[in-house]
Amino acid sequence: MFMKKYFGFCFSVFLCFFWGFIMNHSWKVEGKYLPAIGPFFGLYEGFWKNVYMAGKMPTVSAESFSTHGKLYLDVREVPHIVADDLKRAYFIQGYVHAMHRLWQMDFSTRAAEGRVSEIVGPLALDFDKNKRRKGLAESARLSIETWKKFPETFSLVEAYSDGVNQYIRELDPSEYPVEYKIMGFSPELWSPFRSALFHKSMSEVLCGRDKDIELTNARLFFGKDFDLLFPEENDLMDPVIPAQTEWAFSSDSIRDLSPGNFGWKDTGIGYIPWQREQGESGLGSNNWAVAASKSASGNPILCNDPHLTLTLPSIWYEQQIMTPDLNVYGVTFPGIPGVIIGFNESVAWGVTNGGWDVMDWYKIQWRDSSQTEYLLDGKWEKTEFRIETLQVRGCEPVFDTIRVTHWGPVVYDDPMHYKYGLAMHWVIRYGSQFCELDMFREMNSAKNFQDYRNAIRKFPYPAQNIAFISREGDIALTVQGAMPIKSKGQGRFVLDGAESKNAWNGFLPYEWNPFTHNPERGFVSSANQKSTDSSFPVYYNDGDFREYRGAILNRFLQSRNDWTIQDLRDLQFNSYSLKAETALPLMLACTDTLSDKKNRPFLNSLREWNFHYDSAAIQPVVFDLWFDYLHKLVWDEITLDTTRKAISVPSDQTTIHLMKNSANLTYYDLVSTSQKENLADLISIAYDSMEIFLGNDELKNLNWGRYKSASIPHLAKIPGFGLSNLSSSGTKDVLNAHARTFGPSWRMAVELTEDGPVAYGIYPGGQDGRPGAKNYKSMITSWREGKYYELLYLKNGNDPRIQQLKSF
Amino acid sequence: MKFNSKVLFFIAMVLGAGVSALFAPWWVLMPVSAILGWFFKLKWWSAGILALVSVFPVWYLIAWAYQYSSGSELAVMIGDMFMGLGINQLFMLTALIGGISAALGAIAGSTFGHLFKTAR
Numbered sequence: 001m002f003m004k005k006y007f008g009f010c011f012s013v014f015l016c017f018f019w020g021f022i023m024n025h026s027w028k029v030e031g032k033y034l035p036a037i038g039p040f041f042g043l044y045e046g047f048w049k050n051v052y053m054a055g056k057m058p059t060v061s062a063e064s065f066s067t068h069g070k071l072y073l074d075v076r077e078v079p080h081i082v083a084d085d086l087k088r089a090y091f092i093q094g095y096v097h098a099m100h101r102l103w104q105m106d107f108s109t110r111a112a113e114g115r116v117s118e119i120v121g122p123l124a125l126d127f128d129k130n131k132r133r134k135g136l137a138e139s140a141r142l143s144i145e146t147w148k149k150f151p152e153t154f155s156l157v158e159a160y161s162d163g164v165n166q167y168i169r170e171l172d173p174s175e176y177p178v179e180y181k182i183m184g185f186s187p188e189l190w191s192p193f194r195s196a197l198f199h200k201s202m203s204e205v206l207c208g209r210d211k212d213i214e215l216t217n218a219r220l221f222f223g224k225d226f227d228l229l230f231p232e233e234n235d236l237m238d239p240v241i242p243a244q245t246e247w248a249f250s251s252d253s254i255r256d257l258s259p260g261n262f263g264w265k266d267t268g269i270g271y272i273p274w275q276r277e278q279g280e281s282g283l284g285s286n287n288w289a290v291a292a293s294k295s296a297s298g299n300p301i302l303c304n305d306p307h308l309t310l311t312l313p314s315i316w317y318e319q320q321i322m323t324p325d326l327n328v329y330g331v332t333f334p335g336i337p338g339v340i341i342g343f344n345e346s347v348a349w350g351v352t353n354g355g356w357d358v359m360d361w362y363k364i365q366w367r368d369s370s371q372t373e374y375l376l377d378g379k380w381e382k383t384e385f386r387i388e389t390l391q392v393r394g395c396e397p398v399f400d401t402i403r404v405t406h407w408g409p410v411v412y413d414d415p416m417h418y419k420y421g422l423a424m425h426w427v428i429r430y431g432s433q434f435c436e437l438d439m440f441r442e443m444n445s446a447k448n449f450q451d452y453r454n455a456i457r458k459f460p461y462p463a464q465n466i467a468f469i470s471r472e473g474d475i476a477l478t479v480q481g482a483m484p485i486k487s488k489g490q491g492r493f494v495l496d497g498a499e500s501k502n503a504w505n506g507f508l509p510y511e512w513n514p515f516t517h518n519p520e521r522g523f524v525s526s527a528n529q530k531s532t533d534s535s536f537p538v539y540y541n542d543g544d545f546r547e548y549r550g551a552i553l554n555r556f557l558q559s560r561n562d563w564t565i566q567d568l569r570d571l572q573f574n575s576y577s578l579k580a581e582t583a584l585p586l587m588l589a590c591t592d593t594l595s596d597k598k599n600r601p602f603l604n605s606l607r608e609w610n611f612h613y614d615s616a617a618i619q620p621v622v623f624d625l626w627f628d629y630l631h632k633l634v635w636d637e638i639t640l641d642t643t644r645k646a647i648s649v650p651s652d653q654t655t656i657h658l659m660k661n662s663a664n665l666t667y668y669d670l671v672s673t674s675q676k677e678n679l680a681d682l683i684s685i686a687y688d689s690m691e692i693f694l695g696n697d698e699l700k701n702l703n704w705g706r707y708k709s710a711s712i713p714h715l716a717k718i719p720g721f722g723l724s725n726l727s728s729s730g731t732k733d734v735l736n737a738h739a740r741t742f743g744p745s746w747r748m749a750v751e752l753t754e755d756g757p758v759a760y761g762i763y764p765g766g767q768d769g770r771p772g773a774k775n776y777k778s779m780i781t782s783w784r785e786g787k788y789y790e791l792l793y794l795k796n797g798n799d800p801r802i803q804q805l806k807s808f
Numbered sequence: 809m810k811f812n813s814k815v816l817f818f819i820a821m822v823l824g825a826g827v828s829a830l831f832a833p834w835w836v837l838m839p840v841s842a843i844l845g846w847f848f849k850l851k852w853w854s855a856g857i858l859a860l861v862s863v864f865p866v867w868y869l870i871a872w873a874y875q876y877s878s879g880s881e882l883a884v885m886i887g888d889m890f891m892g893l894g895i896n897q898l899f900m901l902t903a904l905i906g907g908i909s910a911a912l913g914a915i916a917g918s919t920f921g922h923l924f925k926t927a928r
Contacts, residue, residue, distance in 0.1 A: 005922050008852065008919045009916070009919035009920050009922075009923055012852070012912065012915045012918075013916050015912050015915070015916070016838055016842075016912045016913060016916050019838075019908065019912050020835055020838065023834070024835070037905065038834045038835060038909075039834060041834070041901065041902045041905050042833055042834030042835075043830065043834070043870050043871065043874070043902070043906070044828075044829060044831060044832055044833060044834065045833050045834065047882070047886050048870070048871050048874045048875075048883075048902065049874070050882055051874050051875055051878055051880050051882045051883050051886075052874040052877065052878050053878070054878055054880035054881075055877060055878020056878070178882065182889070718889060719888055719889050720884070720885040720887070720888025720889045721885050721889075771882055772880040772881045772883075772885055773880065773882075774880075776881075
């Protein structure tokens with residue numbers, strides 16, 4: 001009897017432990033870890049606690065920063081910080097960043113460091129290896145060394161970190177943001193290094209792209225036609241800095257550093273089958289400023305809408321900081337102290353990406369398969385080996401040996417032959433003589449044009465078009481960044497790493513960077529187009545230039561002299577397509593000659609189209625599909641060849657230019673048919689393909705918004721935490737450049753009036769990064785509709801409107 | 809007496825489950841149930857069933873209260889993450905996890921108590 005009882009007891013205890021094990025274990029399904037069921041569903045420590053907390057404002061312990069200053073939150077939970085000095089203000093900024101965006105800050109910097117495998121397991125190994133090979137963490141360490149040389153600034157970054165850490169320490173594990181519970185990790189303390197890492201990850205997004213490999217492949221494929229198909233200048237070009245601007249230096253001053261024409265040199269590496277994911281092209285940001293003489297009110301107005309990959313939580317975070325020395329409002333990056341884009345009583349500024357190619361590739365010739373030596377200037381140089389240890393969840397650590405050469409890390413190996421590799425030479429491997437964070441700090445308190453010029457010269461990369469207005473009436477735009485001095489054509493293709501003469505010849509002094517101040521036309525603008533016309537004395541090549549938006553933006557701005565802030569806000573939402581304006585008449589003219597195409601409903605509707613990519617319109621769907629089919633057919637030599645994926649295809653713009661000017665291009669002939677096609681044939685075939693596609697019953701009720709089906713995924717792509725099937729206007733190459741997952745990440749319009757700044761802004765998300773919280777995605781509907789919020793700019797800590805805010 | 813001890817066990821389980829759910833990790837429910845199971849010396853199956861039926865509604869109600877006091881969409885998002893479970897299914901699943909944990913704890917406690925109980 002006792003044995004039976006004993007067995008029963010043992011069995012029940014076993015069941016308890018077994019159940020505990022099952023519930024506490026994070027099971028792996030299809031390579032992904034599920035949260036441990038027990039803790040996740042537990043009412044005290046699991047997601048229900050987050051459900052409960054999401055209904056309330058985040059926990060704020062006012063005692064933790066009461067000695068530093070006061071915090072006020074408005075209805076959208078925008079913090080208005082009042083402090084006696086900047087150090088105290090940054091402490092509170094760090095605290096509120098963590099309060100609303102802790103997981104986002106933590107995860108994004110771990111990703112930049114190449115540590116995602118620690119959280120999600122082997123699935124992220126390639127991602128991590130790529131980050132480490134690119135050397136983002138190395139570069140962040142280099143920045144920290146520079147920052148330490150500026151003790152005043154460094155102490156501010158430390159104060160910011162202390163604020164973040166204060167919040168982390170106050171958190172009970174049961175209160176961790178829900179993503180930690182899902183992914184099974186805990187927050188790490190913040191440090192200036194992580195702020196530097198965040199800056200590097202933004203640099204990777206903004207200046208970590210190039211086309212060198214794809215263009216090298218294209219040059220090999222197209223031969224002498226290459227220059228026709230990939231021109232560096234074109235008839236649409238309306239550069240950021242107006243033509244005829246006088247430069248601060250002449251070509252004589254750099255003749256020794258930028259000699260002659262580099263041109264094309266075949267390195268002998270052949271076709272490089274490396275397919276890189278670099279996001280969609282043709283998308284980007286806008287900024288412009290109109291002078292008092294061009295505005296109806298007589299005040300300068302500045303607008304800025306930086307376009308980035310859209311995620312929830314949003315990359316931006318609104319904030320106002322008030323100290324006795326500054327009063328600034330704008331958007332910040334959770335992870336970095338200060339305001340990045342914004343305004344104060346005297347000035348306003350906004351940025352777009354400069355797009356210079358600051359990442360070049362060098363062919364490395366190894367001595368033998370051990371890859372311990374490579375050729376440089378006729379000698380065999382020793383390779384430096386750096387071993388990276390990657391901790392991988394649920395597995396043994398993985399070691400990745402990175403080979404570092406004179407040019408930088410070798411990121412690509414020729415799969416056909418051990419003898420060749422490609423080394424990456426990227427601007428972020430260079431230290432800076434300034435602390436880049438000083439640019440934001442000084443811009444935040446700038447009072448006039450000179451302050452702006454002094455501040456921005458401290459920003460090395462990613463190169464930005466920084467537009468500016470001041471209450472004094474100045475407008476300006478500087479293309480700011482470290483510009484490598486290259487010879488003409490240098491760095492457009494893969495370079496030979498066996499010759500040191502192929503290196504960059506230093507950087508242009510910042511004072512010589514292209515800029516315009518109070519131009520005659522009364523406005524400054526940028527939309528990621530080329531920075532200057534060909535008169536600029538230094539060669540720089542196309543990292544990521546696009547011309548349609550810049551051209552249409554300048555056309556609009558030139559058309560009036562009575563701009564109001566409302567008109568300019570509308571312009572940010574404008575979806576007029578210059579591409580459609582130039583291409584569609586050519587396409588329609590061709591179909592008019594074909595009897596079988598007359599009176600087709602789609603064609604009739606296109607004839608009445610106003611070239612706007614409105615979400616409710618069908619014409620953008622028809623045109624987009626038709627043009628895409630046509631583009632594929634024109635370049636069928638490469639688009640339909642599955643063995644050649646890593647190759648640049650001539651741009652839409654070049655294709656339209658050729659359609660207009662080259663009636664008998666050999667590329668119009670389809671390689672898959674025996675007869676000889678011409679452009680009209682291709683337009684007709686493309687039309688038929690489009691009509692067959694749209695002829696499907698289910699697609700008859702399509703409109704552009706539904707067809708484009710935009711989405712804003714969660715930063716870690718957690719299902720259900722993002723938004724999908726969003727109907728919205730806009731497309732790439734229009735001012736409202738909104739593609740599927742990429743778009744205006746912040747829209748801002750600021751007018752500097754005598755009574756202070758009047759400003760409007762919005763971004764697709766919400767201040768509170770906690771999924772399910774009231775302000776997690778509260779602004780998305782208004783953002784999609786092109787609406788704005790008036791930004792509450794408090795004049796100081798005694799502003800009577802402060803009484804209406806929640807204070808801590 | 810038996811009836812009373814069952815009622816008392818039920819009440820104690822409700823209180824124990826409620827307090828532990830609000831202030832302690834999920835697994836604490838098992839030792840709490842085990843102690844109550846040992847203390848009340850009910851038959852193992854009786855203790856198990858009573859623990860299940862007492863804790864299930866407590867966890868269900870607490871989860872429900874969290875959801876309806878906050879009005880947050882988070883539970884819907886979590887449901888999406890778990891193959892599109894609805895909120896009610898999440899309540900049920902949560903309650904079931906609590907109930908089973910309590911039942912297993914109570915059975916273990918009860919069987920432990922019976923080890924030293926002299927047969928009449």
